[in-house]
Amino acid sequence: MTGIRLAFNYLRIGIMNEFQYRANLYIQILQTFIALATGLIGLNLVFSQTTDLGGWSKAELLAVMGVFTIMGGVIRAAIQPNMERLMEEIREGTLDYALTKPADSQLLVSVREFRLWQIVDVVTGIVVLIVALTQLNWLVDFWSVFGFFSALAMGAVMIYCFWLIVTSTAFWFVRVHEIADLFVGLYAAGRWPVDIYPNWLRYGLTFLVPVAFAVTIPAQALTGRLSLQIWLGALALTIFFLIFARSIWRTGLKNYSGASS
Amino acid sequence: MKRYIDFYLTAMKMAVLEQWQYPVANYFYMIGMIAEPVIYMVVWSAVATQQGGSVGGYTPGAFAAYYIVWTLVRSMNVVFTPYGWEWRIRQGQLSMSLMRPIHPLHNDVAFFAGWKVVVIILWLPLALALSLFFKPDLHPTLLEGMVFFFAIWFAYLIRTMTLSMLGMVTFWTTRVSALFELYFAAELILSGRLVPLSLMPEWVQKVAWFFPFRWAFGYPIEVLVGNMPANELFIGLGIQLAWILFGVLVVNMIWKVAIRRFSAVGG
């Protein structure tokens, strides 16, 4: 499949590029460290006043924070850079270069960029997660492991679809970059399980901006809260988002190519 | 002196006219900004409910009030970032402003001040919407309102000074993003931005006294939301003024040295 081979090529080039900027690694480490410290301080502050938040214990919330960090790293490494580049190219009219290559355009614009050093976030998140799980005396059973990884994958796919949909509106609207900034702000809501938010916010964070699927549901898998119902719902929503995103992309592309000057 | 007042009024007017053309951009920025306090608000309200109605003296209604006022105070203390200083020096904008017979900092202060006028106006409907959703427990007195008005402008000036100091580091070296990030992290914890300072452990509150952070953030919020007696309100204003004065002195000192270096090395 040329598509997959293409993706790997871009990955390889992206990684080699990043090696040139080793200073970025140190900056990333510092940023991750600061984010982690602030997160832990926040968590400890909350649990200095209570022992339970919306049915979640401290160790469980630590696990949520771990998933949040991992997913954040994935988004900033693979999804966001591609979408931002796409936004710019649509705005500047330089998308044509990508469209004339012999590969599916959606695949191409989605894999071109890769920020290697964000891996620091993923690694840190994994460490935090492991610490949390040991505190929870976590039972390694098939359902929680499978549930976790599949939920994580589905969450990532949904976030990708969401970003693609928002970015594709750049074919019609100008202010897309600000909407993207909005998402980055909203993603921070994923630090806490969406159960604690008021209903209206919870629905927004589940169906409109799939933060819940990115963070809460994988965390639910690990803490024994994931039911088959929710899992199937996530699967259905993922498939829906994939189809919806692709159709928006195709429509926008037609619009763009048709109006080339 | 008259010339400076004339300059400030003219520059502020221009800033208002400029920013008034971008209501959408301003709104997007503000909406993006409210995600943060809403999250804090929701979490702490959940804790309060869990603990039987209040925590640290704050009910969910009080938290709502704190974090909604937070959005105005936060908007007021957005100023020219240290990264902006680095950009400005590199792009040559600084050279051009050095040609004017007026200290470049006046331009910063005046322009952002004008922008703030637009921000305050745009904030009002946003605050109304937030109040409808989160039902804040807010009953300010007239005195508190008046002190608050001064407190937010003083907060703006304090943060202008502190971030200018930080920004001027870029005259000597540009590899300072680490310094900036650490500064912002410290500010987050010690200013009352993350949580009301009264919910922090005692020792943190004591440490916070030595820094200007809470005077640019937590104090103005508490003026309106808390129940400070009149003398505390005025002492607070006085401490803010002291920090501004201190800031002006330090900024001037650093500036003189920075410009000497800039003129030796070139921009």
Added chain:
Amino acid sequence: MPSVISISKLAKHYQVPEREAGLKAAAKGLFKRTYKTVKAVDGISFDIQPGEVVGFLGPNGAGKTTTLKMLSGLLHPTSGELSVLGYEPAKRNHDYLRQITLVMGNRNQLSWDLPALDSFDLQRAIYGIPTDEFKRTRDEFIELLDLKELVQKPVRNLSLGERMKMEIVGALLHKPKILFLDEPTLGLDVTMQKRIRSFVAEYNKRYGATVLLTSHYMADVEALCKRVIVIHHGQLLFDGDLAALVQKFSAFKTVGFDIDNPNQDFSQYGDVVSIDGLHVVLRVPKDKTSAVTTRLLSDLAVDDLTVEATPIEDVIESVFSVKKEAME
């Protein structure tokens, strides 16, 4: 008459860390940093009288912009003496700043989103110009450059040339006595260049201001400046009349003609500059011109023979190509 700009043995040296490639050099660099001295300006001297319009010529990196920056107070000289209007520019005295202006071609001062009129008002506030005087000057300049409708439009809606006109007006509202113009016509079309040139000339005539102008366009210098100062490798190469410069440095003339067979060897006559269809252009040493033209006319069947002075651009080119070693 006391000079308005007086420079004596002005120098600006930079200490630049030496960086070599390779691992060994990098390791060495950790312990001992070696520095190299770059002499951006290396001892130039000149005096300028009030009201003069002086052209500053030199290739990129010659030291012109550095000199200009020292004159406007943005850079401190390393050594030498420098006095403008009796002030030391580096002190950046506010009264001094009020009497000068610096215009750099690609750096804007005007607000992007608002009409130029608003930015002009800000200039008034910055320089403390009395309102009546300000209005008079402003209207005079708007009249001179025919900007009446344009000043009401947001600056972002103006073309590059229109924007440059606004920038210059904004820069002159406080009626400075000294104008430092760095590439003011950069990137503009020919008509616009002419308008700006005539405006500067008019300002100089009406207000007796002193103008120091750097430019890549010989047309600017030819039109405005009687005197040129040529700087290269941080040193003064020439200071005097433009005509004298051409006289001193142009060693060649250009000979052009039409011929039926342009594909032959002309090397005995001169260097070929161009062959365009049937038209040939040769470069001939000045003292050999009459000999060459006589031979051309007798040896070959040429039509429309012309002899021209070397274009000024080429003269300047050859001035710039003077090697650094040749100047020491």
